[in-house]
Amino acid sequence: MRKSLFVTAAIFALIAISLSFTTAADEPLYKNLKVLPKKITKPELDSVMRHFTRALGVRCNYCHVQVQGQRELNFASDDEEMKGEARVMMKMQNKINKKFFNIKHADQMGTKLEVTCYSCHHGASKPARTAPPQGQQGPPQGPPPGQQPGGGNPPRQQQ
Ligand code: HEC
């Protein structure tokens, strides 16, 4: 009788331990993703975030708030308004790509036609609304700044 009680207790303990392991493994890496896939890997997320900073010519703290009294940023927090703006942009971009750039022919040619943050932003947080005056250089085309010295938008014109 005593022995079977011990065995039952041991089995329960084992179940509890294995459960705690499965929840740890299933726990998502990121706490507050509303647009990106919840199971995104760290390298994938890092690459998206790096694209954001380079496409807009900003740093991480443009969209992520700082923990009070500390140097690090609180990436899961939604307190920075620009993070919300960025989510709206991501949804807009997904819609544009799904509806207008889902071109099978392009896939067959091995090219991917799609709009990215950089297509509009060109290294500026607010894309220029007007074309530059005649004779002045427009936004650079081609690879983003960094790969091409002197890239980025010219200063935005006052309207
Ligand atoms: C233009 C705005 C913007 C910039 C700049 C930006 N992020 Fe983000 N970041 C977001 C948004 C929006 C989300 C949430 C995405 C979602 O809801 O799917 C996010 C989510 C994250 C998360 C996941 C947090 C969680 O637990 O949910 C991490 C980590 C992160 N960013 C790191 C960075 C790092 C590091 C940088 C700088 C290299 C950076 N971000 C720059 C907008 C930005």
Ligand code: HEC
């Ligand atoms: C189709 C063009 C287009 C695309 C694609 C696009 N944006 Fe934007 N974005 C804009 C325009 C236009 C504004 C408004 C600028 C203004 O207020 O003058 C803007 C504004 C923003 C702002 C607010 C900037 C501020 O200082 O008020 C953020 C943040 C932003 N975009 C992030 C992104 C991110 C991140 C992506 C990629 C997921 C993206 N955008 C893709 C056109 C675009």
